[in-house]
Amino acid sequence: METRKNSFSSAWQWWFGDPIRAFGVVSLLLLVSLAIAPSKNYFSEWRHYQNQYLQMIRGRGEAVTLQRHFQGGIQQIWLPELGVVDRCTTCHVGQKEASLADVTTQPFRRHPVIPHRLDQYGCVMCHRGQGPATTVEEAHRSTLAWEQPILPAKYIESSCGQCHRGDLKGTPQLNLGRHMLARYGCVHCHTVKLPNGTVMQPTDDPPSLEHIADKTTREWIYVWLKDPQAYAVTATMPNFKLSDADASDISAFLIAESTVLSGDTAPLPTAKTPPDPTAGASLYGESFCASCHAVQNAAGNIVGGDVGPELTRVGNKVKPQWLQVWLRNPRIYDAGTAMPHYRFDDRQVSVLTGFLENETDSDLLANVHLEPATPGQIADGKKLVTEYGCAACHEINGIKKPENFAPELTHVGSKPINQLIFLPGMARTLPDYIAAKIRNPRSFGAALKMPQFAFTPGQVDALTTALLSLTDRAQTLPVALTVPAPPPSNYRPAGKAGQLMADLACFSCHAINGRGGDMAPDLTWEGSSVQRQWLEDFLKNPNTLRPALIRRMPRFNLADSEIKQLSDYIMMVYQTPAFDRDSMPLGGYPPTLVDQGKQLFYSKYGCQSCHIVDSKADKGYVGPTLAHVGSRLNAAWIYNWLKNPQALHPGTIEPNRGMSDEDTRALTAFLMMQKGTGKQVKK
Amino acid sequence: MKKSLLTLLAITAAMATSGCARKSAGTELKATAFGSALVESSGGKQVGAVGATLAQPLVVQVNDDQGSAVPGALVEFTGPAGISFDPARAISDSSGQVTTNVALGGMAGRYELTATMFTKGQKRVDLKLVETALGYQQQLGQQLNEKYCARCHDPESTPERVSNYDNLEVKPHPFDEGDTLNKISDADLTAIISHGGPALNKSALMPPYGLTLNKAEIQAVISYIRLVCFPPYQASGTAYSGK
Numbered sequence: 001m002e003t004r005k006n007s008f009s010s011a012w013q014w015w016f017g018d019p020i021r022a023f024g025v026v027s028l029l030l031l032v033s034l035a036i037a038p039s040k041n042y043f044s045e046w047r048h049y050q051n052q053y054l055q056m057i058r059g060r061g062e063a064v065t066l067q068r069h070f071q072g073g074i075q076q077i078w079l080p081e082l083g084v085v086d087r088c089t090t091c092h093v094g095q096k097e098a099s100l101a102d103v104t105t106q107p108f109r110r111h112p113v114i115p116h117r118l119d120q121y122g123c124v125m126c127h128r129g130q131g132p133a134t135t136v137e138e139a140h141r142s143t144l145a146w147e148q149p150i151l152p153a154k155y156i157e158s159s160c161g162q163c164h165r166g167d168l169k170g171t172p173q174l175n176l177g178r179h180m181l182a183r184y185g186c187v188h189c190h191t192v193k194l195p196n197g198t199v200m201q202p203t204d205d206p207p208s209l210e211h212i213a214d215k216t217t218r219e220w221i222y223v224w225l226k227d228p229q230a231y232a233v234t235a236t237m238p239n240f241k242l243s244d245a246d247a248s249d250i251s252a253f254l255i256a257e258s259t260v261l262s263g264d265t266a267p268l269p270t271a272k273t274p275p276d277p278t279a280g281a282s283l284y285g286e287s288f289c290a291s292c293h294a295v296q297n298a299a300g301n302i303v304g305g306d307v308g309p310e311l312t313r314v315g316n317k318v319k320p321q322w323l324q325v326w327l328r329n330p331r332i333y334d335a336g337t338a339m340p341h342y343r344f345d346d347r348q349v350s351v352l353t354g355f356l357e358n359e360t361d362s363d364l365l366a367n368v369h370l371e372p373a374t375p376g377q378i379a380d381g382k383k384l385v386t387e388y389g390c391a392a393c394h395e396i397n398g399i400k401k402p403e404n405f406a407p408e409l410t411h412v413g414s415k416p417i418n419q420l421i422f423l424p425g426m427a428r429t430l431p432d433y434i435a436a437k438i439r440n441p442r443s444f445g446a447a448l449k450m451p452q453f454a455f456t457p458g459q460v461d462a463l464t465t466a467l468l469s470l471t472d473r474a475q476t477l478p479v480a481l482t483v484p485a486p487p488p489s490n491y492r493p494a495g496k497a498g499q500l501m502a503d504l505a506c507f508s509c510h511a512i513n514g515r516g517g518d519m520a521p522d523l524t525w526e527g528s529s530v531q532r533q534w535l536e537d538f539l540k541n542p543n544t545l546r547p548a549l550i551r552r553m554p555r556f557n558l559a560d561s562e563i564k565q566l567s568d569y570i571m572m573v574y575q576t577p578a579f580d581r582d583s584m585p586l587g588g589y590p591p592t593l594v595d596q597g598k599q600l601f602y603s604k605y606g607c608q609s610c611h612i613v614d615s616k617a618d619k620g621y622v623g624p625t626l627a628h629v630g631s632r633l634n635a636a637w638i639y640n641w642l643k644n645p646q647a648l649h650p651g652t653i654e655p656n657r658g659m660s661d662e663d664t665r666a667l668t669a670f671l672m673m674q675k676g677t678g679k680q681v682k683k
Numbered sequence: 684m685k686k687s688l689l690t691l692l693a694i695t696a697a698m699a700t701s702g703c704a705r706k707s708a709g710t711e712l713k714a715t716a717f718g719s720a721l722v723e724s725s726g727g728k729q730v731g732a733v734g735a736t737l738a739q740p741l742v743v744q745v746n747d748d749q750g751s752a753v754p755g756a757l758v759e760f761t762g763p764a765g766i767s768f769d770p771a772r773a774i775s776d777s778s779g780q781v782t783t784n785v786a787l788g789g790m791a792g793r794y795e796l797t798a799t800m801f802t803k804g805q806k807r808v809d810l811k812l813v814e815t816a817l818g819y820q821q822q823l824g825q826q827l828n829e830k831y832c833a834r835c836h837d838p839e840s841t842p843e844r845v846s847n848y849d850n851l852e853v854k855p856h857p858f859d860e861g862d863t864l865n866k867i868s869d870a871d872l873t874a875i876i877s878h879g880g881p882a883l884n885k886s887a888l889m890p891p892y893g894l895t896l897n898k899a900e901i902q903a904v905i906s907y908i909r910l911v912c913f914p915p916y917q918a919s920g921t922a923y924s925g926k
Contacts, residue, residue, distance in 0.1 A: 458735070620850055
């Protein structure tokens, strides 16, 4: 100890004992410490990458150009109004070099083609990460609570959603996720405030349970609550993982609270002879029920549309008398249903009821034996219904719709990770947390109320993408930089015809003035397009216009007066201001012009690749058949359509051919002469 | 000084080995049988968005010399950086099949995957597979293809979309026909799409889309075609002067 102390003091003496030497030593130390800063700079990571880049481009053909574009030192994109300070391009040097498309080593890969300029938006707007950072670790993988790591590529579309509030062509995953938020009931429980101040609205229509005892049995409710997907694979109701006792109590409560529906619910007179079993299947087919309802076939495939519920086991669910009332007029039970009011007669109702009641699965309810409900069970059921928030989606007697039942998701895309509780072994990032929560909510705690949804991995990714787009930045962006969604259309046709159209649920399949489904053609300009006689015949007995389409317009068995009312309204109101539909004659075109049109149709324009005029010779399956287009469409419509199809139906796939007036006139004449054989309307 | 360095080295080494040991103990899979051939059952040549999990799982089958299925063989999947498998190693099931879900990497392009297995004599058997990741532009092209092109250019029919291919007198080229399409330059493809078949003395059954699609959309369609072609398209023009 003593010797060490001695040696220390002697060393001190040696270095600093003499003032001149001490001065020399201190100056040296100062010089060394001054050299640290430049050398740190010299050995910094980004300089290493820039040197690597320079080495890489040296061997390339376009080296001189690349060399000229290269700027050394720290690069920065600074966009004050967006709050962007990005130094990413310091290392990602070749972002804008088109000729580097073949380079696959990062950070030198060229940025893939996108519709935006990098220097207008910077990098972190889309990719997240820390823009001002100049080391790889800090920029990409920060785990600090207030910072965001780089967004994985599969969620990148979420960033588009910060500015683009509506559907975007290039972001299918984001669009799907947003539609799912509204379609799968997420926004019934979770509030999502949109930057324009509105609240995201659900687009699903969960049934009211006020009269559920009319419709189904307690046993079915029990089975459904236990596992909705066991009843229908396509069911959107999530699984609440209820215990047997809880499911039994809830079913007891729902049946006990159910009231009898008032209105025209008288049963049908019992048929003298049981209906022919094959008649049901053909009526189901003729009425095109499959356009909206799916059935699982023997091979396990779901066949049919998804507008209405799947009917594979509907016989296990609905009571025959309820089904009769429903088929006679669905609006008695549910005024806002998407189901049209078919004008079935009593025979048809009983045939269809018989057919659907046979769609059963004998195993479904086989092992369910519920004891009669006790008051205690009913009270417990009420408690459970309140706890699980059933009334957030369904109308239930005696329970009020809960407000703010689940956490608000308006800012979920910017949630700091120190506010999240991760499961052990889970990657500690926001996207992983959100995806895990959607995939299996109860894995975060058995007491959580969020139910289990039956989503595919693709759907989970889509929902996660949509949720990640709900960022702080999305809420605070300057309005000038955002692209708002087109305002939702609340178009309602007026008057008696409007009531009729609501009754027939036209908007479930057709869109008019921006409102309605996309299964069937847009009818906004239908009055300009079609001839009145054809429209009346079509409403009386619809037949498909496109050879390759499965889904078709159902026959509603409309009365003549109703057909007249509808035709009057459509012909009068749904006209385009672009042209006068009667400005060209429906017939009487000179044969030379017709011949010229035929030539153009088959040779110059090759229309037969998509359309059929001569049903024996032509085979085109893409567009509607034109064999009787002359008795279907107006000449002025055909003329204007050929001139610019997208002007009349935005998004139609018929290409704009840039036809001359002369060619268009000749083709119109040819098409108007295609009057068909008169047999197109099957009686 | 030297001593401390040594200790440090020893600690690092110990940590590294213990880490390895734990890892292999957790995921240890032992082959109980050995096949001699690997064949693809399904899931190859799929197309998906960058980073996304492919819609169909990748299924390969382990066969023996006679071509019958071998259950219990160990198969390992590997691929370029960015791609991930769930699971990356698996034992073939009772029908000799191994199923894995493939998540594509973050960059657009073709990903060459390898399924690897060892025979009884420790001989390595590799099966090469290809999956394609679409970037923004190619995804847009894929959508446009679905809407405008596939009805005629894709000979496969589905219940939702009946193919028009068989109805056409002059057959269009399916977009994976690399032998033909790779020889057509970008400029010529643009001309055919914009001005129709006759622009290059081809069939008038191919209509012009120049007034229907904008320039960026036509480029997107071309970039999609270039990515899904087999054999792969090699862009010309990137010259290397270096030796």
